[in-house]
Amino acid sequence: MPSRNTQLTILLLDSDLGFMLALSHALSERHISAFPAASVEEGERLVSQFQLRLDGAVINCGWPGACEFSEAVKQQNPGAQIVGMATERHRCRQCASLLAATFQDPEDRDPERIGHCADTIQTLLKGSRRRAHRAGNNR
Amino acid sequence: MSPAPSLKLSKVAYERRHHQRFPITAQAQYILAGTRGQGVTTDISSGGVFLKTDRILPINRQIQLLVDWPALLDQRCPLRLVITGKTLRSDAAGTAVGIIRYDFRIRPKRATPFAA
Numbered sequence: 001m002p003s004r005n006t007q008l009t010i011l012l013l014d015s016d017l018g019f020m021l022a023l024s025h026a027l028s029e030r031h032i033s034a035f036p037a038a039s040v041e042e043g044e045r046l047v048s049q050f051q052l053r054l055d056g057a058v059i060n061c062g063w064p065g066a067c068e069f070s071e072a073v074k075q076q077n078p079g080a081q082i083v084g085m086a087t088e089r090h091r092c093r094q095c096a097s098l099l100a101a102t103f104q105d106p107e108d109r110d111p112e113r114i115g116h117c118a119d120t121i122q123t124l125l126k127g128s129r130r131r132a133h134r135a136g137n138n139r
Numbered sequence: 140m141s142p143a144p145s146l147k148l149s150k151v152a153y154e155r156r157h158h159q160r161f162p163i164t165a166q167a168q169y170i171l172a173g174t175r176g177q178g179v180t181t182d183i184s185s186g187g188v189f190l191k192t193d194r195i196l197p198i199n200r201q202i203q204l205l206v207d208w209p210a211l212l213d214q215r216c217p218l219r220l221v222i223t224g225k226t227l228r229s230d231a232a233g234t235a236v237g238i239i240r241y242d243f244r245i246r247p248k249r250a251t252p253f254a255a
Binding site: 050 | 158182
């Protein structure tokens with residue numbers, strides 16, 4: 001599916017409204033568009049409706065269908081960077097190999113950690129896009 | 140001797156973390172009793188929003204808040220956060236709104252960004 005956005009685009013699959021909005025603002029300042037979804041179905045609907053080509057996703061692996069969603073994102077864009085929210089009790093084995101980074105839940109949900117989260121996502125996404133560019137130029 | 144940490148307190152702290160308030164300044168449009176107005180959010184959590192408006196809003200009323208989501212697609216903002224809530228407290232500093240539900244809606248193409 002063609003990308004309609006030249007800007008880096010990420011999907012936030014989470015249910016914490018404050019966290020999603022604060023992170024989206026921080027990412028927007030870094031020229032990254034973050035689309036929110038409160039369920040996997042909503043995420044899929046957004047991707048389809050806006051024809052998004054995701055450069056990444058922040059997912060909560062504890063959610064039903066989240067790991068499969070991550071696999072689908074990676075299939076659509078192998079360079080996509082997946083960040084998982086991990087709690088002390090829940091660390092996902094199913095999509096561990098897909099994760100480029102992990103945020104600690106609830107520690108990284110703190111307002112003071114938003115900048116750190118946004119910086120991590122920015123580094124991952126820009127690195128991936130640079131690698132894709134280089135690979136394209138070498139062909 | 141200091142008292143042993145109580146389980147009840149830890150639970151309160153845990154729940155508080157789950158409704159962490161984030162200092163977010165965003166233009167918002169509100170609809171209250173059929174009247175539209177403009178405001179600015181000062182903080183938002185999953186449970187509530189604090190909204191600064193140019194007038195004191197009545198309490199215990201249902202209110203709808205519209206906030207443009209800060210994401211761009213083709214150089215325009217395509218998504219809007221729509222919060223349905225209830226005014227809990229209101230004074231000259233602003234209005235505390237408890238969130239009943241929220242959803243994300245496609246922003247009408249003709250809609251202009253909220254005035255600053």
